[in-house]
Amino acid sequence: MTTPVTTLKDLAAATRGTWSDPPPNPDLPISGFSFDTRTLQPGNVFIALTTPNADGHDYLDAAFAAGAAAALVARPAPAPGPTLRVPDTLAALHHAAAQHRTSLRQPVIAVIGSNGKTTTRQLIHTALTPTLNGSQSPKSFNNHLGVPLTLLHAQPRHDFLLAELGTNHPGELEPLAQLARPTHIVLTTLGAEHLEFFHDLAGVTREETSALRHLHPPATLIASAQAWSLVLQHTPDTAAQHTPILYDDNDTAAPVHITPDTLKQSAQGTTLTASVHGQTVDITLPMLGRHNAFNTLAALAVAHQLNVPLNAAAASLAHLPTVTRRLERIQLHNHLLIDDAYNANPESTRLAIDTLLQLDTPPDHKTIVLGDMRELGDHTQTAHNDILQHLIDNTRRYRAAHLVGPHYTHAAANLETPPTLHTHPRDTDHTLNAIADTLPQHGTTLIKASLGLNFLRLRHAIEARFVN
Missing domain, CATH: 3.40.1390.10 (MurE/MurF, N-terminal domain)
Known part of the structure; x- marks a missing residue:
């Protein structure tokens, strides 16, 4: 051994x-x-x-x-x-992690995909902890530095190891999967991520599915129906080698799905009834977003595979710890700030907007602040145009939208925009402070941007406005 x-x-x-x-x-x-x-x-x-x-x-x-x-x-x-x-210290770190991984006998669960990895990982960990003791990636430790640290953190006495594997460039993900040697892989969704380097959805799919080559027995693959449809389309040879457990929010034929007409959202969180291999369970989540209800299905699928009673998993999910800057709710007296500005791509931005629009609060209480989406390459302007058009189509459902950065500003210059939509070419401290000053005392504000814009400055400005 x-x-x-x-x-x-x-x-x-x-x-x-x-x-x-x-x-x-x-x-x-x-x-x-x-x-x-x-x-x-x-x-x-x-x-x-x-x-x-x-x-x-x-x-x-x-x-x-x-x-x-x-x-x-x-x-x-x-x-x-x-x-x-x-x-070489980095190579030595990987050698140590590889040896340590080989010594482990517990299930190793890897979460991959374009969106929702960190939230899904936290949901899985929360669902498993009623009966199992395990370790997981600290924060978003999902790259060539974070994954070996995650592996070395695991103890032989643990019941499971939960790792998050990420990628920004072609060829980055497979070595991480080879190092982690997962027994279970959860594939969340596939979308337009880092298109500057992956070019298109086919490139994204090829990169993400490269991890599947390193599934180890019992080689359990849990995948969203959305992602698997793209795997079938773009990497059919890979798809032919796997029979995934599918989860879906709409298709009741999927082994794991949301029972129709049970998903409800409010500013306090989300409720739903899930069907997991024929068993139904009621879920209360202290978090926002239909897509996070969707991510919860992955957690329940993993819990079922590791023999955690679904009712116990559901009870634990009701006390899910806050996932920092992923639709994080910060109550500032009478103003609710929703911080989803850890990062941004077209799909996650649209989902964040729709989450705000679907809340049962008056439209004139809702404000949207978006920052540019980066690393989209040739798709940059089209992606920003599409998000801007989505805002224009839903103008009556919010009081104001502020778009920060040159890409959104360029998009707005080429479209007829309503007076409630404001553009700001530069993400200066002065700009962000001025946006914070426009927010009403009673309201809900969503902030969303790529990490490089450092919207943490905007969060601090909003907190200062309503707390001081």
């Missing part, structure tokens, strides 16, 4: 590194791994990564001052604690 990487001695063996000075206690348990001295916890191993912006070897003193048990380094460097030298 492969040895898990839980001590400094295990780490040295897995990476084939050489100690500068042997640690006083090589059997010391590792409390975790970190490449950021600002968040490093006592007992962590510090990974000295070299990037275009910083060299981790320059922060060894800070790492040991914060309580690092040891540091993984790629070159000789003075340090006040034991350092383990390897040719």
